Amino acid sequence: MTPTRAGIHPRVLVTGLNGTLAPVLADTLRARGMTVVGWDRRRVPPDDDTACLAELQRLRPTAVFHLALGGEAWAGLLAAWCARHEVPFVFTSTAMVFDQEPDGPHRIDDPRTAKDDYGRYKIRCEDAIAEASDRAIVVRIGWQIGDQRGGNNMLEALWRMAENDGVIRASTRWRPACSFMSDTAEALVRLAAGGRPNTCHLDSNVADALSFHEIVLRLRALHKAAWPVEAVDEYLHDQRLLDDVRRLPDLAERLPG
Numbered sequence: 218m219t220p221t222r223a224g225i226h227p228r229v230l231v232t233g234l235n236g237t238l239a240p241v242l243a244d245t246l247r248a249r250g251m252t253v254v255g256w257d258r259r260r261v262p263p264d265d266d267t268a269c270l271a272e273l274q275r276l277r278p279t280a281v282f283h284l285a286l287g288g289e290a291w292a293g294l295l296a297a298w299c300a301r302h303e304v305p306f307v308f309t310s311t312a313m314v315f316d317q318e319p320d321g322p323h324r325i326d327d328p329r330t331a332k333d334d335y336g337r338y339k340i341r342c343e344d345a346i347a348e349a350s351d352r353a354i355v356v357r358i359g360w361q362i363g364d365q366r367g368g369n370n371m372l373e374a375l376w377r378m379a380e381n382d383g384v385i386r387a388s389t390r391w392r393p394a395c396s397f398m399s400d401t402a403e404a405l406v407r408l409a410a411g412g413r414p415n416t417c418h419l420d421s422n423v424a425d426a427l428s429f430h431e432i433v434l435r436l437r438a439l440h441k442a443a444w445p446v447e448a449v450d451e452y453l454h455d456q457r458l459l460d461d462v463r464r465l466p467d468l469a470e471r472l473p474g
Contacts, residue, residue, distance in 0.1 A: 230278035232256045232295075233285030237368040238309070238361055238398055242282060245402040254278065256285065263291040273298050280305040280409050289338070293345035300350035305409040308346055310339045312359045312394040312420070317454035322392075322423070324459045325357075325416050343416075354408050355416045357458055358401055359394025362436070371395060372440070375433060379444040387430040387446055390453040395432065396421035396465050404464045418458035421468040426457060435472035 229246050233239035234255040243253040254276055256263075261272045269291065281299050283292060283306070292308060299306035313336035314329040315321060329340050346353045363370040378385045396419060404419050427435075430448050437444045 227279035228252045228254060228276065230254055230256065230273075230276055230281045232281075232283050232287070236284060236286075237363075237370055238358075238401060239282070239284040241398045242284065242402040242405055245399070245406055249406070263287040266290075266294060269294055270298065278304060281307070282405060282409065283308045289341040289345040292342040293349040296346040296353045297349035300352045303352075305354070305412055306346075306350065306352065307354045307356060307405055307409050308342065309405070310343055310355055310357045311336065312357055312456050312458055314340050314343070314357065315456070317452075317456075320453070321455040322457035322459045323418075325418055350414075352414045354414060356405060356408060356419055357417070358419045359396060359422070359456065359458060361398045361401060362395055363398055370398065371432075372436060375436060375444065376442070379442070384445040384447050385433055386449045386451075387428075387433040388450060388452040389428045389430045389448050390450050391429040392422065392426050392455045392457055393429050393432070394418075394420040394422060394456045394458045395468065397471055400465045400471070407464070417462070417464070418460035419465055420458035420460075421465045421471065423457050423459060423463075424467050425469040426455070427468055427472075431474075432468070432472065435474060439472060 229251050231239050231243050231253055234243060246253050261268045263269065281295055281304060283295050296306050314331050315323040316330040316332050331337050331340060343355055346355060361370045363372045366373055366376055375385055400421060401419055408417060433446055
């Protein structure tokens with residue numbers, strides 16, 4: 218993930234560029250002088266193995282970040298290709314591989330207990346990647362926080378709740394795994410550059426254990442928003458993602474009280 222010689226920069230494949238986090242990651246990579254390429258599903262369907270392998274051979278990426286939604290077979294294929302070519306492969310999974318029962322905080326090796334479709338889907342992807350490669354980096358992340366309106370992230374969700382419902386009902390008993398997208402993107406780049414296969418947790422709320430209610434109040438103050446906020450106790454879950462390595466700024470640093 219560093220230039221191989223003067224004037225030639227790595228070509229990094231980032232899937233999911235029409236999503237929320239991937240464009241932020243792409244900007245982070247470009248700021249380091251890297252060329253970012255995406256995946257055109259219309260031209261190369263993820264469920265066509267032959268076409269996928271041909272596309273990888275055409276692109277010859279020097280690193281792959283897999284953030285897109287797609288079948289677990291696609292995730293396994295990308296991971297296997299990267300392993301064969303000794304290319305860093307980073308896959309973003311989710312805190313939602315863990316259900317609220319048993320409660321967290323959740324450690325890397327805890328049983329994955331998801332009951333919802335999205336969490337179970339991410340578990341299948343994790344398993345397909347593990348079967349395909351012993352070099353992959355699987356990164357579980359929480360709810361992402363944007364710096365401005367737009368996209369599918371916590372900040373935009375709060376704006377919409379306030380506008381559509383007239384009030385944000387925020388649980389005092391939910392301690393979400395969450396982080397700012399820019400911080401997550403920086404950490405993903407560092408993980409790929411480190412090159413060590415691992416399952417990692419990225420969560421800025423680990424040390425502070427802020428409740429969703431407190432996070433909402435701090436975001437409201439940061440953005441000088443006039444959100445009506447109601448404290449509720451309807452959802453009990455310590456969703457935090459524990460990891461022995463601190464890779465993100467603490468949430469209280471980013472959202473001072």
